[in-house]
Amino acid sequence: MPQDDDEARPTSERHVPVLRERCVALLGGGVEAARAAGRAPVVVDATLGMGGHSEAVLERFEDVTLVGIDRDEQALALAGARLAPFGDRARLVHAVYDEIPDVLEDLGLDGADGILMDLGVSSLQLDERERGFAYSYDAPLDMRMDVSRGQTAADVVNTYSAEDLTRIIRAWGEEKFAGRIARAIVEAREAEPFATTGRLVEVIRGVVPAAAARTGGHPAKRTFQALRIEVNEELDVLERAVPAAVDALRLGGRIVVMSYHSLEDRIVKGALQERSRSSAPPGFPVELEEHKPELKVLTKGTEVPTAEEIDENPRAASARLRAAERIRVRSQR
Template sequence: MPQQDDDRPTSERHVPVLRDRCVALLAPGVEAARAAGRPPVVVDTTLGMGGHSEAILERFPDVTLVGIDRDEQALALAGARLAPFGERARLVHAVYDEIREVLSELGLDGADGVLMDLGVSSLQLDERERGFAYSYDAPLDMRMDTSRGQTAADVVNTYSLDDLVRVIRKWGEEKFAGRIARRIVEERAARPFETTGQLVEAIRAVVPAGAAKTGGHPAKRTFQALRIEVNEELDVLERAVPAAIESLRLGGRIVVMSYHSLEDKVVKSAFQSRSRSSAPPGFPVELEEHKPELKVITRGTEVPTAQEIEENPRAASARLRAAERIKVRSPR
């Protein structure tokens, strides 16, 4: 992957995945707010370089956009991109499972739209020193928030063999997890891992060459596993989706894009559980408190078109789900 030119405008460096579809799915939530006579609020919980947020602000001139990101570099770049929108764009350094706290601190009582674009961002992949990519040598970091937390080097150099196997198998769905973990433990005894290149070579040494024909790059799954572990991605996601749903006002929409089966499973489960009646089986009457909170908008997952993938190859693995809040629980 070529080094990106940091001097280019952010809008040229970043092509938002499924941008127009996301904006269209959020539109009914904005309309619901207008119909209720309240100023519409949309939260981009994974701001990145601000491409989706820019499209939302352009499409809806009365929307207040709250942008959340744990990556301070992304916030700075998105801030420059969204500066023309002035006070309509309110950017916050936080993790997206903190959505309710962020809204409260901004004096907002809820949202009419929530967007989640999960996984690693274009910025993080393109900045070599971040260590997210296996295609070139870089420090073994992988933190989305470089101001805190353990790095990928900390994980591979300090986790026990059993813990490495668990992480690589669980988060990477890697069938060669045992071989890879043992190789890491053997090599770190002689020299600690410091770079992505060292780790790639260790993985190549034990993953059969034929595996790449069906599974892609031999380090792909291990790098995914380490990134998820370092950033606690699935743990955060399991908290974030319910928090986002509970932040929605009546008629509000949540739109989520995931990029691997582990993410999509969490989103699907949260949507399904909230879109079913909670009435006990055989209960003669569905009481108000048993009615579902959500209506699922997408049928299964939506995927990018061939044209969208051609324009942005990183969209290829995207899977989109959307739901609408149809009931708000009464406070107890």
């Protein structure tokens, strides 16, 4: 299939990493802690994408081993080409990011000094039309981040009940017209099963009031988000991934997470706050070592891109960054 102009551009030009300099600076604290402890620094890019953040880390820190994880084999291939000049300092793995501890163990590494998660759908997935993530052009209704397995968005819209569709569109898309969208989908599929994004967009347009579309953005935006989250089990994975990442951090290591909607940020905030509080029972006279916090939160609330960064990369506009440092490692019993 011929590539459009965007798909033909080099990966480094197609992908502008969100909050790149800030992410690298935060991860750098973990790298310095590793050096001070006399160990070789390891940084995990848990959502590799097209490798922009990983490239910046490898360029900035010449002694870092970078472990890149992605469930998308196409992203791994593109990032592999981009990171090839760094040789065996870049070790790329086809996996989901809640598998960080297993990936490190398989590579013979006993932990990480920095872990980056850039959540949500990647630039690659949005730009590759045949993946079906975007509502702005017609494409097969797929939305899988790993096209080698799992149900597609077409499977969801063609088989889920109206009640289940309403539930996921309301919960994952935060869409107030979830019920009428779900009923319209079920009615339309009785005439013909859904196969493309374009037809789904038409059905959604037909039931979302024009006034709501004018103030709330594209009428299909929230439904597409909900379907993508459902197909890829994104929030379930995230709920497992943040605690697993913290467990994989060495002392002084740092976790940096960028989220793009409130559902993601709520999970990240809760996971980091839980591990940054004392676990001592209320009224306990002495805080024992095992009750002390494991994390120190490094960001006050969330950090956001500058206006200049958003001008350069409009997709960064909704990014929210949180970071924390491992200050205590549980004793092994």
